[in-house]
Amino acid sequence: MKRLIASILLLLACGALCAKEAVPLAEDPAVEKRMIDISSEMRCLVCQNESLAASQADLAQDLRRELRGLIKEGKSDAEIKEFMVSRYGDFVLYRPQVKPVTWLLWTGPFIFLIAGVIGLIAYLRRRSGVVKEAPLSAAETKQAEELLKESGQ
Amino acid sequence: MKAKFLVPMALFLVLVGFLAVGLNRDPRDVPSPLVNKPAPAFTRTQLAEPGKQFSPADMKGKVWMLNVWSSWCVSCRQEHPLLVEFARAQVVPLIGLDYKDTRDAALGVLRQMGNPYDLTVFDGDGSVGIDYGVYGVPETYIIDKAGVIRHKQTGPITSEALEKTILPLIDELKKS
Numbered sequence: 001m002k003r004l005i006a007s008i009l010l011l012l013a014c015g016a017l018c019a020k021e022a023v024p025l026a027e028d029p030a031v032e033k034r035m036i037d038i039s040s041e042m043r044c045l046v047c048q049n050e051s052l053a054a055s056q057a058d059l060a061q062d063l064r065r066e067l068r069g070l071i072k073e074g075k076s077d078a079e080i081k082e083f084m085v086s087r088y089g090d091f092v093l094y095r096p097q098v099k100p101v102t103w104l105l106w107t108g109p110f111i112f113l114i115a116g117v118i119g120l121i122a123y124l125r126r127r128s129g130v131v132k133e134a135p136l137s138a139a140e141t142k143q144a145e146e147l148l149k150e151s152g153q
Numbered sequence: 154m155k156a157k158f159l160v161p162m163a164l165f166l167v168l169v170g171f172l173a174v175g176l177n178r179d180p181r182d183v184p185s186p187l188v189n190k191p192a193p194a195f196t197r198t199q200l201a202e203p204g205k206q207f208s209p210a211d212m213k214g215k216v217w218m219l220n221v222w223s224s225w226c227v228s229c230r231q232e233h234p235l236l237v238e239f240a241r242a243q244v245v246p247l248i249g250l251d252y253k254d255t256r257d258a259a260l261g262v263l264r265q266m267g268n269p270y271d272l273t274v275f276d277g278d279g280s281v282g283i284d285y286g287v288y289g290v291p292e293t294y295i296i297d298k299a300g301v302i303r304h305k306q307t308g309p310i311t312s313e314a315l316e317k318t319i320l321p322l323i324d325e326l327k328k329s
Contacts (some may be wrong), residue, residue, distance in 0.1 A: 046289065047182075048180060056304055059288055062253075062279055066283055086187075087283065087284065089184060089186040091184075132247075
């Protein structure tokens with residue numbers, strides 16, 4: 001047990017020692033920060049489950065270089081987005097733009113929610129109509145009391 | 154009453170339908186926004202003759218095919234024999250775009266495997282590739298007489314794609 005704890009502690013210590021912040025390579029941290037902000041909202045087309053900011057694919061590196069260039073030229077975020085979308089399509093954006101083709105995508109969950117609430121209300125109304133409160137008659141009360149007494153013994 | 158029990162079943166079948174369609178689609182096949190847009194302009198030197206330039210404007214008035222390839226790309230080699238065969242039929246001019254490559258390596262491949270291209274443009278830093286939205290070589294564009302991209306094939310051309318999509322489209326574009 002002691003050995004196990006010691007080795008876990010050692011591993012933790014190693015983690016703290018070995019993990020070093022990546023050295024920023026860019027000469028201009030402001031440009032780099034904006035580039036990362038923009039590219040983490042974009043999908044890398046080569047390894048589709050990674051963001052453009054995180055991907056080590058060749059194409060992602062080229063595109064990051066391209067984005068740095070655009071930022072240095074003073075392009076706005078919208079212009080940079082347009083640059084990427086005009087080449088690779090809406091697929092590069094993690095947040096799809098709101099436009100006629102994506103209306104269903106954006107409103108779909110709310111439509112389902114409203115439909116569900118309407119369905120629930122309708123069901124509850126119908127149910128309250130079906131289940132009527134019926135008070136027991138005197139004879140039934142007596143019978144119930146007898147049954148309870150019997151089980152009480 | 155009976156119909157009520159069929160509702161979950163029907164919903165389940167709809168769900169299965171969506172999954173079946175979704176799972177049978179190729180996630181690599183991203184529709185290109187460049188289709189039906191003018192082919193982006195560029196001017197680059199030719200691979201074999203660095204002194205000569207090429208620009209898509211040179212092809213105005215012709216239906217042509219732009220094939221993006223590279224010496225390091227394995228699926229390009231797979232596609233290569235088909236391109237050689239296609240070029241032999243001389244259906245349309247076939248222009249190569251050598252993407253992120255070195256001249257020596259690319260010329261080596263053409264010497265070794267045959268050269269299907271009327272000419273190859275050299276895009277060593279891949280900047281033309283970025284303008285064309287290239288994300289996985291090989292990629293092939295069919296460009297019409299007005300210089301508009303009419304079709305993009307991502308990944309190697311198969312003989313099926315060639316016969317079912319590419320050749321009929323070329324025929325149609327040539328007539329117009």
